[in-house]
Amino acid sequence: MLGEFEYLLITAAATLADNAYGAAIREEIEATTHRRCSMGALYTTIDRLETKGLLKTWMGDSTPQRGGRAKRMVRVTSKGVQAAKEFYDAVMRVSRGASWAGEQTGNLS
């Protein structure tokens, strides 16, 4: 079972698809959660997920706005997609009937 931050990271990477790399994932997480995402948490979690086989990373191209430094590109593996789906389903199931869940979870069959 994924942790909360692991799920956020996988989801952000999946959403960004071919444009998923450190800074973009961090921005996506911060924009979504309105919480600061530290570099330490981001990169150690990426490593952990890669060790579990849920992500694949490689060094990508550099760009001028990065001072000519390369990006660490991220792609979610099929195993990662499956793990994220299981987490999502579990959260939705456990949220059924919760007062804050509203109608969204009630529609799930």
Added chain:
Amino acid sequence: MTRIVWPLVELASKLLEPDEREAVLGDLLEAKESAGQALLDIFGLVLRRQALLWKNPQPWFAGFSVALPSTYLLMHVSVSVTATYERLFHHRFCASWPTGHEGFVLLFCHFFLLMAWSWAGGYVVGSASRRTLWVSMALSALACAFCLVTFHFEALSRFSPFLFVLPAILGVRHGFRNAHLSLAGASLLAVTVTVLMIFAWTHQALWVLNWALVLPAWYLVAAARRSRQEGPTGPWWPFDRAPLSSAVFARKNH
């Protein structure tokens, strides 16, 4: 402010693996982080990385089981060898010096043992704690400081306790670079060291605690044996299959 702090960010980032440094510095530039925040981010990542390394047994083994006790013992052996050398070659003697009865044969035996113990210990430390080497070095320095403060070696050069340093550094360098050591070479070293230690022991010229110094040599045999079984790129860690350089970055090169 940024002009002052950003070089510090670059400096701090040297504590990261090269690929990770590249990616993280690029991310910080792209996100237009302030230099102060970037410095905090780098230190946060370095701390997390170091904390993760200490979840493995290797850094503990290298630092507390090898570097710290070996330095303490090797400093005493260095003093002992220097004292014997002074007595035999320069006919100098001081009542507080150790090894009063040793002759030329035991001097050469101890000198060889000192070199071999130091190199083997250094090799183990270098290979088992690459990314935590600074902690092992700090523990060695601590042992040195303790010896220098606690013991006073009269009439001997102030460098006499440090004869072991050069071969130990060479060993660390070789271990750090994972220099190949054949099983035959490691076995020859371990057997020679053991035989010479038995020789010194039978002549009442070996402190009982010095037997601990034979362990790194036999560790190398175990590691070389394991390395041969797992191929030339196998880890120098005979107890499990986890690679010594634990960073994911270090293991892949896309």
